[in-house]
Amino acid sequence: MTQDPALPAELLQHRVSDLPAGAPIALPLTPASTFALPGTTDAPFTYGRAGGPTWSALEEALGVLEQAEVAVLPSGMAAISSVLLTQLTPGDRVLLPSDGYYATRSLAERFLVPAGIEAVLRPTAEYAQQDLTGFTVVHLETPSNPGLDLCDIAEVSARAHAAGALVVVDNTTLTPFGQRPLDLGADVVVASDTKAPNGHSDALLGHVASRDAAVMETVRAWRTLAGGIPGQLETWLVHRGLETLELRLDRMCTSAQVLAERLAEHPAVQGVVHPGLASHPQRELVARQMARTGSLIGLTLADEGAAERFLAAARLVVPATSFGGVHTSGERRARWGDAVPGGFVRLSVGCEPTEALWADLDAALRDLG
Numbered sequence: 436m437t438q439d440p441a442l443p444a445e446l447l448q449h450r451v452s453d454l455p456a457g458a459p460i461a462l463p464l465t466p467a468s469t470f471a472l473p474g475t476t477d478a479p480f481t482y483g484r485a486g487g488p489t490w491s492a493l494e495e496a497l498g499v500l501e502q503a504e505v506a507v508l509p510s511g512m513a514a515i516s517s518v519l520l521t522q523l524t525p526g527d528r529v530l531l532p533s534d535g536y537y538a539t540r541s542l543a544e545r546f547l548v549p550a551g552i553e554a555v556l557r558p559t560a561e562y563a564q565q566d567l568t569g570f571t572v573v574h575l576e577t578p579s580n581p582g583l584d585l586c587d588i589a590e591v592s593a594r595a596h597a598a599g600a601l602v603v604v605d606n607t608t609l610t611p612f613g614q615r616p617l618d619l620g621a622d623v624v625v626a627s628d629t630k631a632p633n634g635h636s637d638a639l640l641g642h643v644a645s646r647d648a649a650v651m652e653t654v655r656a657w658r659t660l661a662g663g664i665p666g667q668l669e670t671w672l673v674h675r676g677l678e679t680l681e682l683r684l685d686r687m688c689t690s691a692q693v694l695a696e697r698l699a700e701h702p703a704v705q706g707v708v709h710p711g712l713a714s715h716p717q718r719e720l721v722a723r724q725m726a727r728t729g730s731l732i733g734l735t736l737a738d739e740g741a742a743e744r745f746l747a748a749a750r751l752v753v754p755a756t757s758f759g760g761v762h763t764s765g766e767r768r769a770r771w772g773d774a775v776p777g778g779f780v781r782l783s784v785g786c787e788p789t790e791a792l793w794a795d796l797d798a799a800l801r802d803l804g
């Protein structure tokens with residue numbers, strides 16, 4: 436699958452093409468909680484918990500990318516919970532990835548299961564074999580974080596729809612430039628914009644996108660009534676980040692590909708997983724479903740000690756737990772309890788020049804002896 440060049444052009448152009456003379460080209464940040472309502476409540480904005488101009492600008496920009504209605508939420512988890520908590524009722528059954536982002540599973544264990552919702556966990560690569568009969572929501576994450584396994588969004592969506600289920604895809608690792616779940620048949624996209632869309636490690640945000648008007652109305656009502664709303668500054672920061680997402684993602688994914696190929700040949704490395712490698716077990720699906728192969732690399736070193744020494748020695752790898760930022764970062768995922776070997780490092784490749792990164796990684800690996 437290839438990326439449509441019209442999308443990044445439209446993203447940059449849609450808001451500024453009809454600006455009146457003298458208007459700022461940059462999006463104004465409007466930190467308003469209350470809006471003037473002389474004699475009527477019929478106004479574009481009324482009260483900040485229900486919406487405001489900065490939110491609307493970001494929702495329009497994300498809507499251009501998703502080609503769908505969008506609601507912004509204060510974090511990726513707020514986006515995920517706004518869908519799961521509103522679409523599931525007691526007695527329902529939800530399918531979740533056992534190898535996906537751990538907080539989604541914890542949300543189910545702590546809050547969905549006690550409310551009488553059955554949560555079934557399956558590895559992402561085994562969704563193809565899962566009977567979907569009886570599920571209300573099928574939630575998937577492909578590539579999964581951190582193992583980078585895939586499942587076929589179009590195939591799972593078709594079977595889930597035949598079984599009457601709503602299909603929700605966490606598209607955080609690839610963004611709409613890397614993968615387009617709604618075009619492949621999914622009903623809802625949830626994503627953490629804390630990652631690459633913001634890209635500068637200075638704001639948390641998330642969004643829900645769908646072409647199903649009823650789902651979006653419910654998510655917006657949930658946001659207004661539960662009251663978990665994005666801050667205006669965070670929204671503005673993500674809007675600003677989004678304008679360079681395509682450029683940053685291009686550098687990050689291109690570098691990740693080069694680095695993954697070289698790391699796979701390195702004598703100090705026991706294993707490398709990256710969707711762009713010819714060795715990825717689902718290579719055919721990568722080509723069919725993904726426009727970009729992402730900025731994440733799973734790197735297995737000899738053991739926990741080797742992984743920690745590598746992270747300490749690599750000057751260009753910030754030891755941190757997020758991904759998608761301009762700075763390359765990395766961490767041992769077993770420290771959070773992910774089902775990966777002790778020496779498994781998740782590398783998030785940033786925007787540094789590729790050869791500078793390689794020189795740094797290579798030197799840190801040589802230090803391991």
Ligand SMILES: Cc1ncc(COP(=O)(O)O)c(C=O)c1O
Pocket residue numbers: 510511512513536576580605607608626627628629630639640641757
């Ligand atoms: C795949 C995935 N989904 C959702 C989230 C949650 O995002 P946030 O931290 O913005 O709530 C994360 C965070 O790492 C993630 O990796």
